[in-house]
Structure formats: structure tokens, C-alpha cells
Amino acid sequence: MTTALLDALSIALILAGAFFFVAGTVGLLRLPDLFSRLHALTKADNLGLGLIVLGLMPLAPDPFYAAKMLLLWLLVMVSGATGAHLIAKRALRRDGEDRQ
Amino acid sequence: MPEFLIAMGLVLLMTMATGLIRVVIGPTPSDRMMAAQLLGTSGIGTLLLLAPALGVPALADVALIFALLAAVSVVAFTRRRTGVDSP
Numbered sequence: 001m002t003t004a005l006l007d008a009l010s011i012a013l014i015l016a017g018a019f020f021f022v023a024g025t026v027g028l029l030r031l032p033d034l035f036s037r038l039h040a041l042t043k044a045d046n047l048g049l050g051l052i053v054l055g056l057m058p059l060a061p062d063p064f065y066a067a068k069m070l071l072l073w074l075l076v077m078v079s080g081a082t083g084a085h086l087i088a089k090r091a092l093r094r095d096g097e098d099r100q
Numbered sequence: 101m102p103e104f105l106i107a108m109g110l111v112l113l114m115t116m117a118t119g120l121i122r123v124v125i126g127p128t129p130s131d132r133m134m135a136a137q138l139l140g141t142s143g144i145g146t147l148l149l150l151a152p153a154l155g156v157p158a159l160a161d162v163a164l165i166f167a168l169l170a171a172v173s174v175v176a177f178t179r180r181r182t183g184v185d186s187p
Binding site for chain 1: 108131135164175
């Protein structure tokens, strides 16, 4: 009974995570300018991967594996936020090759 | 359950392949870099899904390396300046 419930929970969470990845990709392709595309990308990074990690938690073979996945999510969140800021700042200052 | 995980991994692979369109059409290098970042995150998701599905827990370590390389590549890209670094 508990196993079925946990399986249903992880299936729901992983489906939601995959939805955010699809939404992020569609946003990356369809949105008009660089900054709105950056916005769509960070949604996929943080929320999509976060929901997938949460959904995989009940399937983890031991607590250390679960903690490793949580830390991986944390690393991706920190690096995603830093990278988004760096890309936006570079585009705003126009000190790269971004002149269209 | 493994079948479901592999199917979701395939969905993520498809988003990865679709994101490559943005790498091709650009128009700015920042767009291409963002698409490459999405590719890295989707790759991490796919690896995490495949680890329990195939029974290979070491794939989580591969995902960690992916996350590290994605962070380093974005920082290296944004430190690049025209006129200074270009030949």
C-alpha cells in the first residue's frame, strides 16, 4: 500500500519536472528576446530538475544517495543563478560579441 | 517503474535535442550558451532518471561532473572579451 502510494507520488513529481523541462525548451525557442529566454531557461534549471530529484527520492537505495542528489540540485541552482546573472550582465554591458 | 523512468529520460532527451535548434539559429552567442546550459541540465536530469532505472548508482557521480562542467563553462564564456581574446 505504502509502496504504491510512494510510486504514485514519484510518478506525479517526475511528470511535473518533465513538464517544466518541456516548458523551458519551448520558452527558449519561442520567446522574443535574450532576457525573457534567460527567464524561461532558469525555470527549467531550478524547478524541473528540483521536481525530478524530489520524485527520485523514494527510489534512492540509501540515504547518502538521496543526500547526494539533493546536493546536486543545490549545486545546479547556485550555478544556474550565477550563470544567469553573468550572462545578463554581459549582454547589458554589451562587452561581448552580442551586438546584433 | 523502470519503464516509466526510461520513458521520462527519453522525453528529457527530446527536449535536449529540440534545444539544439536554438544553438543553430542563435542569434547571439549568449543564446547559444544558454541553450548549451539547458542541454547540460537536461543531461543531468536524464542521468539521474537512468541511475535507478538501470541500477547503476554511479551515474549520479557523472551527473555531478556535468553540473560542475556546466558552471565552469558559463563562467569561462562570460569572461571572454572581444578585442582582447579574439585573435
